[in-house]
Amino acid sequence: MNVKKPFIQHKNKTILYILHDGGGGTVHTTNDLAAEVSAYYHCFILKFGLAHCNLFQVESQTSKLIGSYQFTSEWRVHHDLDHERTQFVSAIIKSIHPDIVHTRTFICSSTALLPIFKKNDICVINSFHDFHLICPNIQLVDYAGSFCGGDCNRNEAAGDPHQDCPVSKKWFKDMPPLRNQFQKIYAGRNQDHLRLSDAFIVTSLSTQAVIMANFPDLTNHAFHIIEHGRDFTTFNRHRRRSTPPSTNIVFFGALNKPKGLDLVDALLDADLDQHFTIHILGNPNTPYFDAMRAKGAVLHGSYTREKLPLLIDYINPFLALIPSIWPETFCHTLTESWALGIPVLGSDLGAVGERIRKHGGGWVLPPTDAYVWHEKILSILDGKADYQAQLEAISRMEFKTSAQMAQEYVHIYNTLLPCTDETATGAPSTITESPAVPSNINEPRNFFLEKAKYHINRKHWEIAEEILEKLFHETGHATPADAYWLLSIAYRRQNKIEKAVDIISKGMIEFPAHPSVIKEHKFLFDYLRNNACPARNVRSPSIINTNSVVIDQIPFIETHRTCAVMPCTNMKLGTRTASFLLQRASTFCTIIIVLDTKKIGFINIVNLIFQKTNSDYFIYLAQDSFPGKNWLANAVKLLDNTNKGLLAFNDGKWYGKLASFGMVRRSWINTIYRDAIFYDRYKAHSADNELSIIAKIQNQYIYDPDIPLFEVDYDKEIKPLGNFDDREIFIARCASGFDGLVDRSSVTPFAADYQIFL
Known part of the structure; x- marks a missing residue:
């Protein structure tokens, strides 16, 4: 680009x-x-x-x-x-x-x-x-x-x-x-x-x-x-008479079923004696409109914001309908109706109901019964519904302009940018020139702070860091509060996270009520929690004990983008491993430890937890795993960059031949099995073999020897064939192309690696 x-x-x-x-x-x-x-x-x-x-x-x-x-x-x-x-x-x-x-x-x-x-x-x-x-x-x-x-x-x-x-x-x-x-x-x-x-x-x-x-x-x-602002240069809300000027009703906007087309259609059915005429301004291709025309509605087709006042002048309606069946978040049609001096009969839902009840200018009804709406319209036509009072309410309204709306947004923008001061008008005032050296050398603090702000505004992080560190050295315990949060920003923007944490934590001790210190402290720790800065992970692993819960009845588990499940039999070893995994992840991860006291089995636990989570990436590993530095950050980066479905970690044993410990892209695995990571007939072995072969055949498999997650079990004897029953299932499934998931002939090249005979 x-x-x-x-x-x-x-x-x-x-x-x-x-x-x-x-x-x-x-x-x-x-x-x-x-x-x-x-x-x-x-x-x-x-x-x-x-x-x-x-x-x-x-x-x-x-x-x-x-x-x-x-x-x-x-x-x-x-x-x-x-x-x-x-x-x-x-x-x-x-x-x-x-x-x-x-x-x-x-x-x-x-x-x-x-x-x-x-x-x-x-x-x-x-x-x-x-x-x-x-x-x-x-x-x-x-x-x-x-x-x-x-x-x-x-x-x-x-x-x-x-x-x-x-x-x-x-x-x-x-x-x-x-x-x-x-x-x-x-x-x-x-x-x-x-x-x-x-x-x-x-x-x-x-x-x-x-x-x-x-x-x-x-x-x-x-x-x-913040309500929306509009500039109505050609609208005139003061031109309505004290009584309904006609029997015309206008129904306009981006019309669809949520906007109440069903109710308007039923309203036409209810008005058998044609007490009023409904004029419709909107997409002429809506399927309802041909039937509505046959019932007496007048269709005007699409319109632009600029042409709307001319069309309303031509129609001269006494009422606008907004029968939305969903709680609209604001409703420009309501604003436009009032700006054109038209009272509104609107839905008692969402912003439409809120605004009419607050300001007047119309009436509200539940958007359910067309005959109730019909009766209300007749009462307005008969002069029984305080029509004049609603016109007066409209005439008193002051509509927020686009400029006034922008001022409210600018106030929020300025609040979020810690180095931007705010003037009375909401416009940011910035330092345009480097501050001069103060004439009074006994007052260095303001000089250092202004100089630091100047360089932070220009993203000169290293210079700002040098200035502020000098200020800390010169002032000692008398260092002002602003120096703490400014230096934290300078460190953070250079990815010196440990230093940023240290300085803003000290700032919270010295100035626990200072708003900018509090703000930077919250921002930094939210950043650590949600953005996965290196060397910090603020969430402990979740623990599920199958002895105290029925695992397939546990509620849905909210996770972050990456989730790992660790079936384990030794809770002390499992929690120690999980803590070390988090420590070396260099990115945020939810780790779920499942203590398998009821011998549910590795494969069943992995599949059940997969069904209870919604992370983009899902990792299966064991209590005897040992991570290399940045193991997860590098894995996420690799899958993000390649869009592959299965990453095999370097387990120190298979060297990429199969994903004994693996990271799976959820969107890919959902095309293979239904709500599962592994084929569920396996008891303990061969499931990772099958998953690896399918991924390789589909060109969804990736292995990087520099992303280690080693298996460390000093007592484990390697048994290549594993569980005999699982082995039989695996051979049969290879012969069938895994029940047709892949072509059988595409499995043959992997026969030697996986010791199968087809």
Whole structure:
């Protein structure tokens, strides 16, 4: 990708917005926001399509395409973030050096981008404009046509339990089964990645409630409510008469079933005497519309934001309908209706219900019974529903502008950047020249601090480190609080993690109530916990004792991106091994120790734990394993870069011939066995042989001798044939191509290595 170097003026901070290359309110609002924020920061928008990505630079409220890239494959929501897209985003980071990434949607991209941003020490803010991170259904309107809230079984009695939920065929292609299957995996992965965010932004309390109900791990994170701003230069809300001016009703927006098409269709059926006329503005290709036209609706087709006032003038409606059956997160249609002076009969759900109850300007009803809606409309026409009061409420409304909205965002951006001061207007003030030497040499502290801030603002980490260390030397116990968190940043940005931990921990002892010290301490330890810095792992292994629990009845286990299971018979040895594995991992990992007191067996335990987790990578190992330094970080990097399905660790015995200890990509193994790592008829041996052969035949096998995970068992005698019954099963399965998973002839080249005769 060829990206032009942006022209840099006085600003030295950069924001990158992540968006999809689509339409609708999210895209419009992001464009408006970036245009206003560009007065304070360098702004870029990265728009992902199914098979392309465009980078825009926003300057002086103008968006300019500066680079584009065509991917070799189309995006699929159920696929892992591929190497090509990972490398592309890394190249963008190196090109524009963002200080903040503000993700507006992950359609056509992935929350798996967040670890990449955090590894580059970039602040991340995530906005929730809908619920696509909970389920690809987006609005959480299920197969029964009802809001499910993210619970696949909430409305089970209302429809066919075997029917899957609808998704947008434009964005979500070749979907696996959603209900109670992929949805759980998808939401779990997204929650894992979202934990890395520094802040979340929603547009309503009801949106925050739905997000927290589905992502409980985000409960203690910072949420901010910022309603959208709009600039209505051609709208006129003061032109309505005190009584309904006509019997016309308008129903407009990005219309679909979640927007209430079923209820409007039923409303037309209920109005047999045609007391009113419904005018519909929206996608003319919606299948409902031909039937609605036959029932008396007037269809006007698609429209633009700019043309909407002219169309409304022509229709002259007395009422707008917003019968959404899902809790909308904001609803631009409601804002536009009020800006045009039209009272609204809206759904008593989500932001629509919240805003009408708070501000007036309409009435709310549950979006369930069309006859109740019909009666309400007739009462409005008959003058029995305080129409004048709703017009007066609209006339008193003050709509937030795009600039005012941007000020609220700028305040959050400035708060997240520790070296950016904030003026009364919200614009960042930065040091543009290196501070002069103070005239009073007896006051060195402020001079050192200002000098350090100046260099940190310019990412001169080594210079800032030198200045601050000198300050500590000069001032001793009188070192100011700002020096602690600034030096921690300087260390952290150079990946001197141990030093950063040491200095910010001392800062917490000296200044336990200082907000910037607290903030940097929290950031650093969140970074350690979630971003897997070398030499630090803050989670202990989980332990399951089969003597006290029924293993196949344990609840779902939340893990990070990589999960390892260790069946063991000696708890002391198992916990010691797990601790050492974590110590040498150099990346974050969830290790689950299963004490096999009931002799369930290695293969059964591995398969059962695999079913109870949703990590991208799954590792099987034993209590007698011994890791090399950075064993897991190197393994993750290798699988990320090669997209292979099975990595064989160097166990010191087989030298890559088979994966006795292995790391499996979940998305690949799910194409081989159903919810299992190993073929489940084996008792103790040969399962890893079968897995290794299949991976090799499918070109999904990889081995690197420099990634050691040795087997250390001084009492174990090597028995090449292992369990006789397992051996018989293995030979039979090789002869059948593993029940047709591979061609039988493709197994023959491995006969000698695995001592089988075909």
